[in-house]
Amino acid sequence: MKSDIILSGVGGQGIISIAAAIGEAALINDLHMKQAEVHGMSQRGGAVQSTLRVSSKPIASDLIAYGAADMILSVEPMESLRYLNYLKPEGWLITNAVPFVNIDDYPNIETIYAEIRKIKNHVIIDADEIAGKVATKRASNMVMLGAATLFIDIPLESVKEGIRQIFGKKGEAMTQSNIDAMLAGREAAELYMKQNR
Amino acid sequence: MLGDEAIAQAGLDAGISGMYAYPGTPSTEIMEYIQHSKQAKENKVHAKWSTNEKTSMESALGMSYAGKRALCAMKHVGLNVAADAFINAAITGVNGGLIVISADDPSMHSSQNEQDNRFYGKFAQIPILEPTNQQEAYDMIHYGFELSEEFKVPVLMRITTRLAHSRAGIETRSPRPQNQLVLPKDPMQFILLPSIARKNYRTLLGNFRSFVDASEESDFNQFIDGPDKSLGIITCGIAYNYLVENYEDQNVPYPVLKVGQYPLPRKLIEKMMNTCKEVLVIEDGYPMVEEMLKGYLGKENIRGRLDGSLPRDGELNPNLVLAAIKKEKFEIEPIPSTVANRLPAMCKGCGHIDAYLALNEALLEHGKGRVFADIGCYTLGAYEPYQAISTCVDMGASITMAKGAADAGLVPAVAVIGDSTFTHSGITGLIDAVIGKSPITIVISDNYTTGMTGGQDSAALGRIEQICEGVGVDPAHIKIFHPTPAHHDEMVALLKEELAYDGVSVIIPRRQCVQTMKDKDLAIKVKELGLNNRK
Known part of the structure; x- marks a missing residue:
């Protein structure tokens, strides 16, 4: 198997936790993994991107080539488009529908949605609302992780274990609420696929 | 582990007794890993931040x-600060093993330039290690310490942002005990008086051939043959990954020389030169190797960044390498035009913001172009809506x-500097200003931390006023205020008063960084120092 994923969002939205959960799940399954993170200046409310590569074969580059990503997974709709040139033609774009508006010239959200719908393989869900229902809004990143699991060939149980390893230190309640958010995201993506195909 | 973490763990497993560093992206996590390591604590490994890169380099040399x-790490521009100690450490040589890590930042993700510090290694005439991946980084630290102790010379390891901040699985080795305390055999070795320095320098020069021999035999330099001799490819460090990424099962049809150790x-x-018609040199950074092979007159069969096969600047990637x-x-496809820029910004509620709003208003009557800023979160004051600064160098x-x-006549002139940057390199400049009785207003925006790199300890904590008084600033012109919207008018009045003063004034807007509010250790220190007790 091979999954090359571009994760995107705004500094502070928790894309590193998504990457870490998938990364742990990959290691449980003895897969190779490379994950590049963003540190430093760009963390301060700017656009952030991280790459995650999982494969049954050894992985060379930390960077994914343009036009080669299997998936763009975004916690913010405009940010899902910023790295579109990395996506391969058959790749999946999976994004949260809720905009994070911290700039004056944030475009009309409908134009953003229109661009997203132009992508053949896309899933767009309201992760904030879903997270609010089953956990807290802060868990919207885990909702997006759940949506992505539909398209990554790693057992769901391992993803749960990955979440446990990351949030374990913060207690059982926190861990369970993140797992719930992840499962709800997966369900929402399934529903989106049914309704839009 | 992150590449940075792999280096840190390797240092601990190779038996370091101390790690010295000043925070700087992308090197910061090396020290942070050691500070949080149980293994380091149990073995009493020194792991406190230094005031700047020069003090860290010198302390490491002392160890x-x-x-x-000893391990010493810094971002690439940090080595400029430490250069005096670094170059001379090559002349003194070492006693216990010494590795200096330079974390370079091609494409300037978080930096002022993209200098390639392999040139510093070449300049100092010492061995350089440049890992391809996180595992090599781990293994090279073990090897580097052996090399350093064998030839009694410091070793430079050059990494880049991509390797530093990317995670991969690492196989570790069982730990080696620390060295015993033992003085240098030659009691004169570290005294760089001209007569001794000349002797030491000749020893260093004499060792150069041995360094080359070590490179010839090194596992980190590999010639991987390929059937198609129309092209030979030399890769340096991480560039190897961008090459093999383009071929199924990493099978490159051309001969490849994978370089990880210099000279x-x-x-x-x-x-490589004798068997291949053309040679493409792929290096992330400056075209150092390419230029060496090309020579001054420019051998035509060498390709790379100089002949335009690869871009002259910026980080490489698999697409650029394949195109070369x-x-x-290779041209990047455009993204939808509806996507707006989202630049980094100061956090909501940040004290720097209130300081800038007050400063902008106080300077209205004098006009723009008078604020000289520094390196830190407050550099973001350059962007809208503040546009508060004119320099950051x-x-x-x-x-x-x-x-x-x-001195040139621009009065008033204002300096804006953070607390940690002030103790890093601001104090000596302040002494110059005091001695010169310069009519400048210095704003030391104090947030108790090294903010931009993620909230590391600040050497300035609780001692800025004492430092300023100690170097001769008139206490009547050292003013502290609490930068909040409620104090805006008060701040403006105070700033105007000091802008009118014909001498050095220091104004300290003081409020804790909002990112560090959960830091319990810092909270204890702040309370002990009484920093939040408003006057």
Whole structure:
């Protein structure tokens, strides 16, 4: 198997936790993994991107080539488009529908949605609302992780274990609420696929 | 582990007794890993932040003098600060093993330039290690300490942002005990009086051939043969990954020389030059190897960044490398035009913001172009809506540039510097200003931390006023205020008063960084120092 994923969002939205959960799940399954993170200046409310590569074969580059990503997974709709040139033609774009508006010239959200719908393989869900229902809004990143699991060939149980390893230190309640958010995201993506195909 | 973490763990497993560093992206996590490591604590490994890169380099050299292994890490521009100590450490040589890590930042993700610090290694004439991946970084630290102790010379390891901040699985080795405390055999080794320095320097020069021999035999320099001799490819460090990424199962049809250790392995280079019609050099950074092979007159069969096969600047990637092999041009496809820029910004509620709003208003009557800023979160004051600063050059340059501009007649001139940058490199400039009785206003925006790199300890904590008084600033012109919207008018009045003063004033807007509010250790220190007790 091979999954090359571009994760995107705004500094502070928790894309590193998504990457870490998938990364742990990959290691449980003895897969190779490379994950590049963003540190430093760009963390301060700017656009952030991280790459995650999982494969049954050894992985060379930390960077994914343009036009080669299997998936763009975004916690913010405009940010899902910023790295579109990395996506391969058959790749999946999976994004949260809720905009994070911290700039004056944030475009009309409908134009953003229109661009997203132009992508053949896309899933767009309201992760904030879903997270609010089953956990807290802060868990919207885990909702997006759940949506992505539909398209990554790693057992769901391992993803749960990955979440446990990351949030374990913060207690059982926190861990369970993140797992719930992840499962709800997966369900929402399934529903989106049914309704839009 | 992150590449940075792999280096840190390798240092601990190789028996270092101390780690010395000043925070700087992308090197920061090396020290942070050691600070949080149980293994480091149990073995009493020194792991406190230094005030700047020069003090860290010198402390590491001191630990080496005492016979122990030391690791020193910094971002690329940090080595400019430490250069005096670094170059001379090559002349003194070492006693215990010493590795200096330079974390370079091609494409300037978080930096002022993209200098390639392999040139510093070449300049100092010492061995350089450049890992391809996180595992090699781990293994190279073990090897590097052996090399350092065998030839009694510091070793430079050069990494880049991509390797530093990317995670991969690492196989570790069982830990080696620390060295015993032992003085150098030659009691004169570390005394660089001209007569001794000349002798030491000749020893260093004499060792150069041995360094080349070590490179020839090193596992980190590999000649991987390929059937198609129309092209040979030399990769340096991480560039190897961008090459093999383009081929199924990493099978490259051309001969490849994978370089991970310098000075360059002469015989392997000759083999490549003799068997291949053309040679493409792929290096993330400056075209150092390419230029060496090309020579001053420019051998025509060497391709790379100089002949335009690869871009002259910026970080490499798999697409650029493939295009260079195929002699095509790679152009990035545009993204939808509806996507707006989202630049980094100061956090909501940040004290720097209130300081800038007050400063902008106080300076209205004098006009723009008078604020000399420095390196830190407050550099983001350059962007809208503040547009509050005119310069950002290097650590500490705010105070000295304001002084120079004031000397030229630009009065009032204002310097804006953070607390940690002030102790890093601002104090000496302040002394210049005091001695010169410069009519400048220095704003030391104190948030108790090294904010931009993620909230590391600040050497300035609780002692800024004492430092300023100690170097001769008139206490009547050292003013502290609490930067909040409620205090805006008060701040403006105070700033105006000091802008009118014909001498050095220091104004300290003081409020804790909002990112560090959960830091319990810092909370205890702040309480002990009474920093939040408002006057």
